[in-house]
Amino acid sequence: MSIPPPHARVVIIGGGVIGASVAYHLTKLGWNDVVLLERKQMCSGTTWHAAGLIAQLRASQNMTRLAKYSQELYGNLEAETGMSTGFKRVGSITAALTAERHEELLRQASMARAFGVEVEPITPDEVKAKYPHLNCDGVTGGVYLPLDGQGDPSNIALALAKGAKLRGADIFERVKVTDLRRDGRRVTGVNWQSEEGRGTIACDHVVNCAGMWGHEVGKMAGTNVPLHACEHFYIVSEKIPGLSQLPVLRVPDECAYYKEDAGSILLGAFEPKAKPWGMDGIPESFEFDQLPEDFDHFEPILEWAVNRLPILAETGIQTFFNGPESFTPDDAYHLGLAPEMDNVWVAAGFNSIGIQSAGGAGMALATWMDEGEKPIDLGDVDISRMQPFQGNKTYLFERSKETLGLLYADHFPFLQKTTARGVRRSPFHEHLKARGAVFGELAGWERANWFANEGQSAAYNYTWKRQNWFENRAQEHRAVRENVGIYDMSSFGKLRVEGADAETFLNHVAGGNMSVPVGKIVYTQFLNSRGGIEADVTITRLSDSVYLVVTPAATRLADETWLRRHVGDQRVVITDVTAGEAVLAIMGPNSRKLLQAVSPNDFSNIANPFGTAQVIEIGMGLARAHRVTYVGELGWEIYVPSDMAGHVFETVNAAGEAMAAKLCGMHMMDSCRIEKAFRHFGHDITCEDHVLEAGLGFAVSKDKPSFIGSDAVQRKRDNGLERRLLQFRLKDPEPLLYHAEPILRNGEIVGHLTSGSYGHTLGGAIGLGYLPCKGETASELLASSYEIEVAGRRVSAEASLKPMYDPKSERVKQG
Incomplete structure (x- = not known):
């Protein structure tokens, strides 16, 4: 046909x-x-x-x-x-030329073990033994994956x-x-x-x-x-006499990969600055097409390659290929x-x-x-x-120059992209920038990640060890724990759900009970039919018919889409109002004192208990104060109309300076939240993670009729947990945790960390991770010996089911 x-x-x-x-x-x-x-x-x-x-x-x-x-x-x-696929398990080697890359490879090897992938860290001599044609000058080590292949x-x-x-x-x-x-x-x-x-x-x-x-x-x-689309270059050598099957070889520090193919060597490149292609559209006739050669662009890679694989210097080039491939932001x-x-x-x-x-x-x-x-x-x-603006052609053109090269760049923790920046800025952006903010980017938002001290370079210096902002974050962390810290949360998504059926609708979608008084804030999750977590949100009742759903910045669109797909014929309207309000978080044991200095309203436990919001006067403006926290301290999130944001910041900052308050960034928020064992959506909790096994049963109502996932929640309550999320603290204060490090129980790998950060108050790196626990009591689970593998080294760890910091949340609810 x-x-x-x-x-x-x-x-x-x-x-x-x-x-x-x-x-x-x-x-x-x-x-x-x-x-x-x-x-x-x-x-x-x-x-x-x-x-x-x-x-x-x-x-x-x-x-x-x-x-x-x-x-x-x-x-x-x-x-x-x-049909033959040409698939062969030839193995692969990745060789490092720096100490930092070697650290990355060792961490990848640990991660591979946690994921059940066969991997072997190898020395420079072992690299040479497996790839005899390689010039190993400068090679610091490598990893070998015997089951990798080519086809x-x-x-x-x-x-x-x-x-x-x-x-x-x-x-x-x-x-x-x-x-x-x-x-x-x-x-x-x-x-x-x-x-x-x-x-x-x-x-x-x-x-x-x-x-x-x-x-x-x-x-x-x-x-x-x-x-x-970007141009992607490779060459194929002429036939090399006696060349036998070799593992795939990657030398990312020289942007190169090598593949033996029918007696020739294919050398491909992921150069640091790519060449976007097809800006005016892809030609209608495009079919098995090649792009024009650009030897000048490829020459630096080839020079490194001839040194790294000397047989290439003795061999001609059979094919110089340039073809387009598509890259995402x-x-x-x-x-x-x-x-x-x-x-x-x-x-x-x-x-x-x-x-x-x-x-x-x-x-x-x-x-x-x-x-x-x-x-x-x-x-x-x-x-x-993907955010709507990321379909912008100019944005895609600028970002694509960088993304191809990032495939082989050092994958340092907290690495920030440098292209296509500054698209989304909070109303506080220029105020923070003038005070030393160093920005990262998430979902297009410029977010203050940390603040440089006077005379310090306001830029990242990347490493797998303690980065140049480590002590800056420690100071911000201590300010929030001991005094008061101020930080920008404007990037978090804000979805207004209103209408005659708003309460009924949200009770159907959310695990928590939305039949609450006006001003009440409910921490809850959207669940799927398996009880997995599709979204992690707070929902504030603003009036009888209006709620505000606050979501992580990265999942705002996904969470809005989840809501829209479950509306059915209910009478509700969902509106993204993220840009309409700026949010300034004021957190720490002296946060109440700071707010009382700028507002005549009552912030006492009687008037404004934890988990409630109130409309306030602040300076000469108006705002809404939400008493919630993601850092585990007494504090408020101040929602202020964007047109008044500058005034409110100046008012709060002036009063804060008199109290030695500190401007803080997102890195501080992460280190504080992990000490309190607060979950991070997308890492610690996902659609695969059952809400009860994630330790969030307290956020699921037992007092309302069925909701999405309620049957799965009840089944788990009846049948018991098969795994639990634990918090770990390394007993050695030196190593750092990021995520995916293996968890060892009594010497055997039983899981991996879902997230990691440093606990400046607890005095060591902190991680969260799931462990199998079927048929075990909590005391049996905690009676074991635990280690975390960090770059091949096993480090003894303390484990806890309760938050190691303020387990009863007494600091959060203090009067």
Whole structure:
């Protein structure tokens, strides 16, 4: 059949390895009427010129699970389809040339062990033994992953496509999608054209697997898919006599990777400053195309490579290749249900790891589509993490110059991107900047992370050890614990939910009880049907019919989308009012004293107990004071209309200076919250983590009728916990924790840290992490000996189920 059918259950747009994988996995789940449309020929965009490196280890447990799935799938495809994928487990070596990179590799090796990936730290001599052609001058160490592999990208894609066709999928080449028909929040049809005519496919779902064209196809669907093509360079040497199979070699400090391929060496590069491509659109004729050579751009990489692999100096270049690949603003691919629509799915923007990701990504998306819920936590790649402004072409052009190079840059903790900055600024921004704020960026927001002292450089100096702001944060931390600290929380999302059914609606969506008096603040979660946590929020009742939902900055769009998808026919209106109010947090044992100096209102426990909000006068303005905390101290968040924010800051800061109050940043907030064992959404709590096992049962109401996830909560209460979230403190005060470090119980790895920071009051690094506990009491769990593995070294740790800092929250509720 050469003409697409008039109807399909799903239309997949794009015939690269990603589109083929989605088709393969949907048909494997029993989906009928699966149609894939490719504008030219299968694999003719990026897939055909991919390097085909297939690694297992990624930056998080679930991304590693998906990468491992890809390997296993490719190894079995030939038996299923009769098509060779060229998949070989050749192993991989990553070599470090600096002490900092070596530390990174050792931490990655520890993380790999926590994730069940076979890994071996190796010395420079061992690197040389496994890769004899390598010049090991300057090599400080490496890691070896014996099960990593390589494959033939086009054959992998074609094998997936064949597997899909064997189960009934229809694949059409040289059929271009010209437009999508929409009705409200749904696509109803896909318009296409080919040499044989044009038509429309009515459909229930659309999947955007269009790769470099993903941004353009996204616009057709009314969705935001931020990505930009960049030029990606590699060379292939002439045949090298006697060259045998070698592991894949990465030397990230020289921006290079090496792959033995049929007796030649392929040398690829991820240079620090990339060349964006396709700013005026991708040519209509693009098919298996190469871009013009740019030897000057590639020359520095080649010079390093000839020194690092001397056999290249004796060998000619057979191929100089330059081809485009798509990159996203944060170097993570886009997967999932587009927030703007209810039947448009995305799998695009794979940042040069499309081959190793395609199998797992296709499986995860197909399962999500089939079951209606994410099969695992996909927060790293969920398309709903992207903010609307990130589809701006100028932004994408500027950011893409950096993101390609970040793949091989040092992955230092707290590394801040340098391009496309300053897009979103709080009303306090210039006030904070003038006082030494050093800004980080999250979801486009410029946020003060720490404050430089007079004469100190207001910039990051990156290292895996204590960074140059470590003592600055310690001072800010102590100010909040001992006196008073002031910091900007304006970036946090604010969603106004109002209408006659607002109370009923929020009682259905949230685990907590929303039938509370006006002015009450409720800490709660949005749960899925499994009792997993989809959002972690506070909800304040502003009036009988109006609530304010406050969300983390990074998940504002995702949380708003979750609410909208559950409205049904209830009479509510949801409005994003984030930019309408600035928020100044005033925290610490003297916070009440500071507020009393700038406001005539009563901040006593009687008038304003913990968990309540009141409208106040402040200076000559008006605001709303919310008595809540994320740092574990007495304090208030002051919500002030953006037009009065400057005045309120000046008023509070002047009074604060008289009390030796300190301006503080987000790094302080993180170190204080982890001492109090407050959970961080996206790390400690995700859609996979049951609310009771996360230790948040207190936030789930037992006094209201059913809500989303209530059955799963009751089942867990009846059947008991299978794992619990514990807090750990390293007994050695020197090592630092970030996340993903292995947790050892009585000498055996049993889990990993979900987040880590330094506890300046507790006197050591603090981490949170889940442990299996089925059939165990709390005392049995805590009776064990615990260690945390940090860069290969095991460090003894104290474990606790209760917060190690102020376990009874007496400081938070003090009168």
